[in-house]
Amino acid sequence: MAARPAAGRRRAALTAVSTLVLTAVPAVAAAGPPHAARPGPAAVRTAGAEQAPPEVLRALQRDLRLTARQAAARLANEAEAGPRAGRLHNALGARFAGAWVTGRTSAGLTVATTDAADVPAIRAEGAQAAVVTTPLSGLLSLKDDLDAAAGRVRTVQTPVWYVDVRANRVVVQATSRSAATAFIEAAGARDRGVGIRVSPERPRPMKDIVGGDPYYIDGVARCSVGFSVTKAEQQGFATAGHCGRAGSTTTGFDDTDQGVFQASVFPGKDMAWVGVNSAWTGTAAVRAEAGTTVQVTGSVQALVGASVCRSGSTSGWHCGTVEQNDASVSYPDGPVDGLTRTTVCGELGDSGGPFVAGTQAQGVTSGGSGDCASGGTTFFQPLNPLMEEFGLTLRTAGETVTPAPQQDTSADTWAVGRVYEVGETVSFSGVDYVCLQNHQALNTGSPAATPALWQRS
Numbered sequence: 001m002a003a004r005p006a007a008g009r010r011r012a013a014l015t016a017v018s019t020l021v022l023t024a025v026p027a028v029a030a031a032g033p034p035h036a037a038r039p040g041p042a043a044v045r046t047a048g049a050e051q052a053p054p055e056v057l058r059a060l061q062r063d064l065r066l067t068a069r070q071a072a073a074r075l076a077n078e079a080e081a082g083p084r085a086g087r088l089h090n091a092l093g094a095r096f097a098g099a100w101v102t103g104r105t106s107a108g109l110t111v112a113t114t115d116a117a118d119v120p121a122i123r124a125e126g127a128q129a130a131v132v133t134t135p136l137s138g139l140l141s142l143k144d145d146l147d148a149a150a151g152r153v154r155t156v157q158t159p160v161w162y163v164d165v166r167a168n169r170v171v172v173q174a175t176s177r178s179a180a181t182a183f184i185e186a187a188g189a190r191d192r193g194v195g196i197r198v199s200p201e202r203p204r205p206m207k208d209i210v211g212g213d214p215y216y217i218d219g220v221a222r223c224s225v226g227f228s229v230t231k232a233e234q235q236g237f238a239t240a241g242h243c244g245r246a247g248s249t250t251t252g253f254d255d256t257d258q259g260v261f262q263a264s265v266f267p268g269k270d271m272a273w274v275g276v277n278s279a280w281t282g283t284a285a286v287r288a289e290a291g292t293t294v295q296v297t298g299s300v301q302a303l304v305g306a307s308v309c310r311s312g313s314t315s316g317w318h319c320g321t322v323e324q325n326d327a328s329v330s331y332p333d334g335p336v337d338g339l340t341r342t343t344v345c346g347e348l349g350d351s352g353g354p355f356v357a358g359t360q361a362q363g364v365t366s367g368g369s370g371d372c373a374s375g376g377t378t379f380f381q382p383l384n385p386l387m388e389e390f391g392l393t394l395r396t397a398g399e400t401v402t403p404a405p406q407q408d409t410s411a412d413t414w415a416v417g418r419v420y421e422v423g424e425t426v427s428f429s430g431v432d433y434v435c436l437q438n439h440q441a442l443n444t445g446s447p448a449a450t451p452a453l454w455q456r457s
Contacts, residue, residue, distance in 0.1 A: 086436025098165025312350030
């Protein structure tokens with residue numbers, strides 16, 4: 001039986017049953033030391049943190065103004081913070097209100113809860129605690145109302161809205177306060193604490209040229225290869241949905257026949273994939289700088305505040321940080337939901353290109369504002385929902401066999417190719433495990449062998 005739809009699974013994960021004993025303490029607005037807390041009791045890391053690609057380290061040094069030691073420490077800390085945040089997410093259940101890393105080297109992990117009694121359990125995992133008023137499930141529900149309103153009213157003047165876990169609120173970005181207020185009222189969200197950010201920025205799809213290696217659509221447009229994927233025996237690559245429609249043909253960087261768009265969604269989402277012919281072979285490589293590449297090892301979702309890098313043929317290889325997940329953007333063609341907002345710069349023509357966090361695939365470039373001379377904001381379509389939507393498997397480094405297609409087994413049994421979210425429980429070899437970080441299950445690591453992704457329940 002197929003896994004539950006992503007939206008339902010997200011809601012289910014947010015109401016997971018607590019697995020830690022939490023001790024009551026006096027109510028506080030925020031708790032935790034001002035600097036990094038001590039590591040938690042089980043310091044495991046997401047794969048790939050031990051040997052960070054030099055291309056990522058160099059770009060982090062340049063764009064985040066870090067030393068070589070700081071760049072390496074940042075990636076290591078972020079790889080260790082993800083599993084800790086996942087354990088707390090599962091333990092707090094409906095009280096969980098978000099998690100984020102802080103500091104130049106991401107040495108601080110903050111986890112938000114709506115109950116001050118959770119503070120000791122959060123500190124026990126080596127994290128700082130923030131006690132807030134609204135759980136993440138409540139923020140997502142409020143944003144769902146804005147998403148629904150976007151289908152009924154024009155959003156030209158309110159191009160972006162998102163959940164800001166660090167501020168514990170939903171924010172609408174608009175060209176004027178009056179436009180934001182009208183949109184909020186149309187969603188029935190007045191007096192529900194929606195923040196307003198006035199900005200002249202209007203993100204637009206970057207559809208004319210490529211990010212990563214170029215490819216050409218129907219001989220009239222260019223976009224970028226995102227990540228190599230497979231579906232059963234068919235090889236191909238993930239890219240942005242606004243780059244082409246199902247049935248559009250593509251040629252590669254050398255102007256030879258390449259493939260056909262198998263599926264595409266835009267607007268609503270910004271996701272597509274191209275199936276290639278036998279002349280093309282997928283790899284785990286992402287183009288970086290000066291002819292070098294980064295080898296992708298998985299698709300573990302980075303936390304808010306984590307560093308990410310992007311490849312684009314217009315502006316090259318650049319890095320920044322994750323600002324918010326699950327942002328909605330209103331492009332001229334219509335609203336797109338579920339994007340990730342970043343501080344990475346981007347320019348027209350970088351569409352479809354890959355975003356990575358260390359060696360973990362994050363998503364494909366959708367659109368943004370600004371440029372790489374003055375800075376800007378770029379949004380990417382997360383890769384895990386894209387693969388789940390189309391039944392794709394990510395090509396990763398270290399594979400010993402061809403990636404298996406998604407398996408039609410019980411939703412409770414761990415399966416290669418399936419996308420899992422924090423809080424989901426699976427059975428493997430007669431043992432139950434609970435997911436710690438959003439990712440796609442690969443044939444290179446079972447729950448028993450990946451403690452950064454799965455906790456024995």
